[in-house]
Amino acid sequence: MKFCNFVPEMEILIYDKAMQLEGLAVATIGVFDGVHRGHRFVFEQLADKARERKLISTVITFDRHPLSVVCPDKCPPLLTTLDERLQLLCATGVQRCVVLPFTEEMAGLAACDFMLLMRQQLGVKLLLTGYDNRFGHDRSAGFSDYVRYGQEMDMDVEALEPCNITEEDCPVSSSMVRRLLADGALDKVHHCLGRDYSLEGQVVSGEQIGMKIGYPTANLSPDTHKLLPKAGVYAVWATIGVDGPTLPAMMNIGHCPTFGGRPTTLEVHLFDYNGNLYGQTVRVRFVGRLRDEQCFADASALKAQLAKDQSDALQVLRADAEAQETVCGK
Incomplete structure (x- = not known):
């Protein structure tokens, strides 16, 4: 512990x-x-x-x-x-x-x-x-x-006095945040937490499907008791280790339906990163939800969608970085 x-x-x-x-x-x-x-x-x-x-x-x-x-x-x-x-x-x-x-x-x-x-x-x-x-x-x-x-x-x-910060003017609770996260409502989760939701996991070996189509991913193994957001694709910031760099990334949570289905996997693709992450700990901060997980006709169709996902993720993360700079500059 x-x-x-x-x-x-x-x-x-x-x-x-x-x-x-x-x-x-x-x-x-x-x-x-x-x-x-x-x-x-x-x-x-x-x-x-x-x-x-x-x-x-x-x-x-x-x-x-x-x-x-x-x-x-x-x-x-x-x-x-x-x-x-x-x-x-x-x-x-x-x-x-x-x-x-x-x-x-x-x-x-x-x-x-x-x-x-x-x-x-x-x-x-x-x-x-x-x-x-x-x-x-x-x-x-x-x-x-x-x-x-x-x-x-x-x-x-x-x-104690309750804290009513929701649109319904009811007290925020952990169970409420869990429901929102399970629904993929990241904006509301951020509002209740006062920060972005995050999780960390050790990078473990995967099937290297992403590598084969030009989008290598780090497969994360988080704490088994940790709540995962709704399945889908997310724009995230990924921090390597305790003192390592924080890099823009996109993350898929789901079952790889295009390749026949798998147990739930967490795969994060770090943009413009070529290092070896196996055995290291990566923490991801969820900034925006891009789309639901989808089943594509073939690997080429998936690759085309991933290119769009990366563009969308970069747009979300740039806006987040600018907002953080504005807050820090006040």
Whole structure:
């Protein structure tokens, strides 16, 4: 398991039963998958309370989605891996993050016992909880129960304000972002996340079909729990390794129907790049969706379409680069 690949200002701690943290904290708890704008609005409220009450701002999260333990069949694919979540949390200004290994034992804790753990071991003096947040065994307790439990253990409990940023003026949620991504609605995904969606994977060997038609591709193997956007062709920025170059590229997610069909593959073609990528990690940032995956009559028809895709992708990426320069120049 890896975490931030840089030295963060945020203190990252992995919970164990002997943990006894120093200092009193204001905390919020959740998976925070995607670290979307709604989550960041929560962290802003967390920071405000920390300054107001002179407490340590603390995010309590899990090393995996609780449903992967409680009900694996209902566990959704994730917008962010744990490492991605922690890197995004590092950028929020939160002072401390406690990662709880979510086990069957932890899943069996009642809400009051879980709050007692937070109070006695993590030093939580003030707990901020979302309007729809529930925790503890069977998720049977609600906000009024949390307030009552808190009074019994000298812990204040306050409700957080929701973040309504969607066209329907409803709170943004991780499940909403997952639905949008599955629909290929990248603009709406960007609006909810406050950034482009991205994923990374190690480059593995493929069938080299792209090479044979003049469009060599790197086949990516991402984290198996990571949510993939809707099948199709995308304009992306591709970053090689940790400190490598970021290059314009196009990516296909799909089943290679022109060549008889395959299990889902992620193939990225980096423009004007001739290096060897096998074994390296490539991160792609999805900027625009160009088209659905199609089945072509033959390789020549596919090659002609790929030439158009590359032209369209370059147009999208140039516009994105200009927009980024405008923002950075302000």
